[in-house]
Amino acid sequence: MKIQYFKSTDTLYIEFSNAEVVESRELDEDTVIDLDANGQICSLTMEHARSRTDAPNLSFEEIAA
Numbered sequence: 001m002k003i004q005y006f007k008s009t010d011t012l013y014i015e016f017s018n019a020e021v022v023e024s025r026e027l028d029e030d031t032v033i034d035l036d037a038n039g040q041i042c043s044l045t046m047e048h049a050r051s052r053t054d055a056p057n058l059s060f061e062e063i064a065a
Contacts, residue, residue, distance in 0.1 A: 005055045012049035017042050 002015040019036035021043070026032055030047040049055040 003058060005049065005058070007056070010048055010050050012046040012053060012055045013043065015043045016040075 001017075002013075004013045004015075005011070006013070017036070017040070019040070019042050021034040022037050023035045024032055025035065030052070032045045033041050034043045034045075036042050046052060
């Protein structure tokens with residue numbers, strides 16, 4: 001999984017897998033998801049991320065089972 005925030009364009013990109021993208025769908029005018037051949041989400045692109053998320057202040061925590 002890879003998460004990138006592009007400050008210059010205020011775009012958040014989240015890649016869930018590096019599978020080949022076969023379809024892109026707009027969820028709204030500022031959000032696009034990319035799907036693989038099995039219909040699984042490969043990535044998500046979000047424009048105007050600052051006003052829609054806390055993108056610049058991202059944290060990650062793995063919880064042990």
